[in-house]
Amino acid sequence: MKKIAKNYFAKIMLAFAFVLAVSFAHGKDVNAATVSVSQVSASDTSAKIQWNTVSGAAGYKITLYNSSKTVAVKTETESASYTYEYFSGLTSGTSYIAKVEAYSTKVNYSTYTGLLGSAEIEVVTAPSLSSGTNYNVSSIASGKTTLSYSAVSGANRYRAEYYSTSDTSNKLSAYSDSDSLTVSDLTTNQEYSCRVYAQRVSSTGFVAESSYSMSLNTDKVTNSYICGLPSLQGSLDYTFYSASKKINLGMTENTVTANGYEFKLYDGNKKIKSFSESSRYGKTFSSKYASKNKVYKAVVRAYTYDSTGKKYYTKAKTFYCSKNCDVTKVTSKSKKITAKWTKISGADRYVVYAVKGNKNGSYKKVATVKGSKSSVTFSKLGKSKLTKGKTYYIYVMAQKKVNGKYVNVSDDYYCYKVKVK
Secondary structure (H helix, E strand, O other): OHHHHHHHHHHHHHHHHHHHHHHHHOOOOOOHHHOOEEEEEEOOOOEEEEEOOOOOOOEEEEEEEEOOOOOEEEEEEEEOOOOEEEEOOOOOOOEEEEEEEEEEEEEEOOEEEEEEEEEEEEEEOOOOOOOOOEEEEEEEEOOEEEEEOOOOOOOOEEEEEEEEOOOOOOOEEEEEOOOEEEEOOOOOOOOEEEEEEEEEEOOOOOEEEOOOOEEEOOOOOOOOOEOOOOOOOOOEEEEEEOOOOEEEEEEOOOOOOOOEEEEEEEEOOEEEEEEEEOOOOOEEEEOOOOOOOEOEEEEEEEEEEOOOOOEEEOOOEEEEEEOOOOEEEEEEEOOEEEEEEOOOEOOOEEEEEEEEOOOOOOOEEEEEEEOOOOEEEEOEEOOEEOOOOOEEEEEEEEEEEEOOEEEEOEOOOOOEEEEOO
16 A cells, blocks of 8 residues: 555656646746736827736737727737837727737747737827817816816816916926816916816826817907916005096006906995906096095906906905095294195095105104194104294195004195295
């Protein structure tokens, strides 16, 4: 019995040795995982794949199938020294299946035997996007804007590449798998250059992107940049023309990303005039109220357009304005000056300024009086008493208390000259 067992064991070892010998004679026996294939480039009509060198392989058979793997688009055979294949003449925005098979024996140029392993992957081409294709701005909000476009054949994702016009080196991207895309984290009052690309992304994550991009449709917008909702900048620039009874309203500073401004002028709670202006310099209009000595309220907001011409408004700001507070009479007696001015209805106080000798010199505040007053008498300029025989210039600024702070409401001032007696 022991002798039989030994013979049996010897036969088993002999069979195992034969299997090993056959295996090494034909190269390492590998499964499909040994061949690793990846896509490395693509255009709208071509694709390139590469794979690893398989130990013991005499060559490779490369087949490109349609997406359902029912038809072979192309079959090539390559020697062991080749580890890549370039396919041309393909359809844009299309998925294919590429299969690479490694063989241990080369029969002739086109025939190999002894399969060592194989692998296949999805191969994609870039969607075709013609030059001049546009996207639209379909919504604007604070810090973001939404872009819309027509679906591109073969695309399963879209990429917006954008960068601030003040920092062209910092390019950002946003993605969407639908026909609209939201670009976020936009700095307020900053313009962004933006282009949209169509992509086809494979199951392995390879991205085939269109060589051309979409640019902004400028049919109803004034420039080629996108932006989030603007923030109103600057203060109200206003001028009252008493003789012609006209008022000019504008803004002192341009809100870069705004397409225009909306102005509303009120006498108390009654709206006098409302208008939109595409220039920051405002608009002059006639009004029977322009000649009155009173404080008016102006409400201003900036706006920008989407691609349909719809306006998106900033938060409105309220300003107060009036005619200049004219000094009507100045007298001097006993080294004192008494100034009188036109009272401005709605003013909460008046601040009186004066300068000695030079009309264009540095004025100092000499008095502050309540809004119910229309005159003041003073004897000092700063810490110094007024000098007899010297000339002084005086002007008065009307102010209104807004949110606990006094703000000037006069658009200008009139200087009155007097010699101290």
